[in-house]
Amino acid sequence: MVHRLKADCDSCFGLCCVALPFAASVDFAVDKAAGQACANLKDDFRCGVHGNLRTIGYKGCTVFDCFGAGQYLSQVTFGGRDWRRHKESAEAMFGALPVMRQLHELLWYVEEALSLSVTEPIHENLREALEETERLARLDGDSLLKLDIVPHRANVNELLMRTSELVREETLRGLKGGGRRKAYGRGANLMGAKLKNADLRGANLRGAYLIAANLSGADLRGADLIGADFRDADVTGADLSGSLFLTQFQLNAAKGDAATKIPATLARPDHWTIKK
Known part of the structure; x- marks a missing residue:
């Protein structure tokens, strides 16, 4: 799996700590609105309590993963312009994060599907889906905000479901007893x-x-x-x-x-x- 789909916080402008909302719960100690910087976010975009997140009530932070969307938006889509020094980009950057995360998640699944030999019959379709997802991920910030990702997700999901069928069928064929399993x-x-x-x-x-x-x-x-x-x-x-x-x-x-x-x-x- 390529590195770009794995979170690299050192190359991100702390986007998940600002763009996303959270509510006081077992996962978060306080409420935070979308677009509001977390009180623990430092000037260098690092977390000031990273080593103690789970013990001070921020368990949710240790669970979240952006599939590399944060650093891609920070360094590629917005060309390294951070939201503090370039306030005109902040709204678009924060709004684009959930969209880019979905696109990167789809890339993760499609690349995994392509890596499997059992999916060879649909490799061409998977490659087309990969190319289209990558094209959408290259859109500028304003275009990402306008993107209706639902139809694309639906099209990709059909291929992922077919991948699932192929993998599970092969797995069950290799089991004793004819592959009968509780559904x-x-x-x-x-x-x-x-x-x-x-x-x-x-x-x-x-x-x-x-x-x-x-x-x-x-x-x-x-x-x-x-x-x-x-x-x-x-x-x-x-x-x-x-x-x-x-x-x-x-x-x-x-x-x-x-x-x-x-x-x-x-x-x-x-x-x-x-x-x-």
């Missing part, structure tokens, strides 16, 4: 589910609610995890190494450890419990 389906409510050591290979968990689910030791190879909610899910010792469409955002939201197997394209979150 969960899109948006399954698995909040708090007891799935310890569960064999979830090839499962359709698209958009599943896995909040606080016990997935410790579970095998999720070949499972479609796009949009699945992993907040406080226990994935200690789980095998996520061959799962489909897993993101850094989802890993950050979960609870794992050194025994959790993750894809090589993702990083083990710093806040996971690492047993020595």
Whole structure:
């Protein structure tokens, strides 16, 4: 997975700390409106409490991932002009962040789909989707604000669903017993589910609610995890190494450890419990 789709805060003007709103909750200590700079944001666009975010009530900050949208807007779209010195660009820059994040998220999924040999029958379509998404990401700030991304997301999602079918079919063919599995389906409510050591290979968990689910030791190879909610899910010792469409955002939201197997394209979150 290319570096441009991974967050590089040193090359960003703290956009997520300003553009996005948050409300006082278990994830954030205070309310903050969209376009308002977080009180912890320093003049150099770094976080003044980065090392203590989870202990002082800013857990949500440690979970968020922009797929590299922040640094791309900062350095490419707006040519290195920060919103403090160039106030005329601030509104467009902040408004464009959610749009660019969606485009970069789509790029992440499409590039993963293209990296799989099983998707060869739709590689041409995937390459076309990749090129169109990259074209949209190159739009200027004002054009990004006017962009209706919904139709494009829908078109790309059709290819991602086909990718899911191909991957899961191949996974299930390799299992004993003819690949018969309990069906969960899109948006399954698995909040708090007891799935310890569960064999979830090839499962359709698209958009599943896995909040606080016990997935410790579970095998999720070949499972479609796009949009699945992993907040406080226990994935200690789980095998996520061959799962489909897993993101850094989802890993950050979960609870794992050194025994959790993750894809090589993702990083083990710093806040996971690492047993020595």
